Amino acid sequence: MADVAIPRAKPQMTEAGAWAQLKHNRNWLGFWFMVPAMVFLIFFLAYPLGLGIWLSFTDTRIGRVGHFIAFENYEWLWDDSIFWLSVFNTLLYTFVASAFKFGIGLYLALLLNEHMPFKAMLRAMVLIPFIVPTVLSALAFWWIFDSQFSIISWSLKQLGLINQNINFLGDTTWARICVIFANIWRGVPFVAITLLAGLQTVSPSLYEAATLDGATRWQNFRYITYPLLTPIIAVVMTFSVLFTFTDFQLIWAMTRGGPVNATHLMATLSYQRAIIAGQLGEGAAISSAMIPFLLAAIMVSWFGLQRRKWQQGESND
């Protein structure tokens, strides 16, 4: 009897077991949990990324399917002085703005880390430029840098420093300075607040010990703060460089690439060529040309600062 009963019961058990096992199978469950996010990321991120590179090898225009033309777009861009000007502008913009953002941001973080009244409120106020939509604050800058009614020109005239209004956004050099300034203005709060979060993890007893040993304030910073902060600096600056390099909205709201293309970045140029002029293929080539620069920027800021971390003898985490 027992021998007969067991085979009967067994299939039922395994059947239920298979379903139950599947229900508790990590990979099976994990797959279904990942589906919503993956659908978005594959259809609207991975696929367009590939499509963009493909488009750059075609002569697609708005409303017309393109043909494969290999490297013709890139050859065209190679001889295009405006494209090279935009590359130069982008590198200048990224380099200068990131350097200033890092310097001022770190300085501001150190200041905010001090003990003082209204500390919490100050910290909250500092972050406001980061919260307000970039385009809207760019408009405020546009008005501040207006050629006729600029408050800066007015103040300088009142102080007797200049006789004529400065043509802020009409002059090529001034326009570059203005957009870089606006970018620094917007980026500093992010750098400062994230670095401040890093600073707060540094134990004050380290400074006390160093001070007892006769360290100056500079030595405190150089040999305690900076080394402990390098990992977070690496991440913050990677992000900062990345978003500065691909900036679009600030330029578009303030100058639209003018005067005489002096502030055209690669992103704005690709928008102008692709959407306004309708040359999707050429625009895609310009934005694809950003990818190597981006990878290089990530590598430099990431590994450059990571190496310092290894030199400090920390684990690579």
Place this chain on the structure above:
Amino acid sequence: MTDLPAAKVDLKSVLSAPPRVDNSEGMSYLQSVPRRLVTLYLPLTIIVVVLLFPFYWMALTSVKPDEQLLDLDKYNPFWTWNPTFKHFHKLLFESYYPYWLWNTMYVAICATVLSIVASVFAAYAIVRLRYKGANLVGGLIFLAYLVPPSILFIPLATVVYQYGLFDSPLALILTYPTILIPFSTWLLMGYFKTIPFELEECALIDGASRWQILVKIVVPLAIPGLISAFIFCFTLCWNEFIYALTFLQSTSNKTVPVAIVNEFVDGDIYRWGSLMAGALAGSLPLVILYAFFVEHYVSAMTGAVKE
């Protein structure tokens, strides 16, 4: 398992307000008052004034009468004694501004909710289900965070056009999550890691399914993280420009940032008063939201960078 409490404390100390409420003076008593004045308060004041001046200027311009805006010699430009709400009136009743505000809010909320739901599942699966290749997927999601919209907008425009979504808010609702999901997944992964395994093990022993664990244990415990992610995503949506500029065409469908740049600036006649009023009205909702959730903002920002 043994390093769990340490990880928890570490994350909290980074994310939330200063861990050690430094009521103590620390070493600052070593500095004299004049020295602090020069090395701390003076530079701090300058930086804060520069950071906030554009907003003051924006607000002031939006309430100044037109003649004062254009005549800098007769009136002191830094203040006005007869503020007017004419510009706001014009904005609210003689333009599409309410529509734009509504569009922006609608798109931002829908995209944010979609992304958060997708991110909760993804983050839970990566951190706790630990399926095969979870670490790799986590890394890929981080890489996705680094792909900027400026590279994607051209191919996305063709995709949006193919799917027949051009000039529809749905185009933005479906494309914004590509920016938001990587960020919020990464942030929530950090939060989920701080929830003790033991709670889930107990629930599993009591016969709860993974779904029940997620809904009844993990999500309620991660509420602060969810708020952070939600607010930050909402801000990012509100802030987004290039997709909205590319995918929307008709005036009434636009979002605030795009509409202000395109519709208020016609030819050479800049309506500075209304322009600044529009910019101010477009920023205020975010600033108010921010004022209520400062801590969550900061934790979202630092959390995403910290991991």
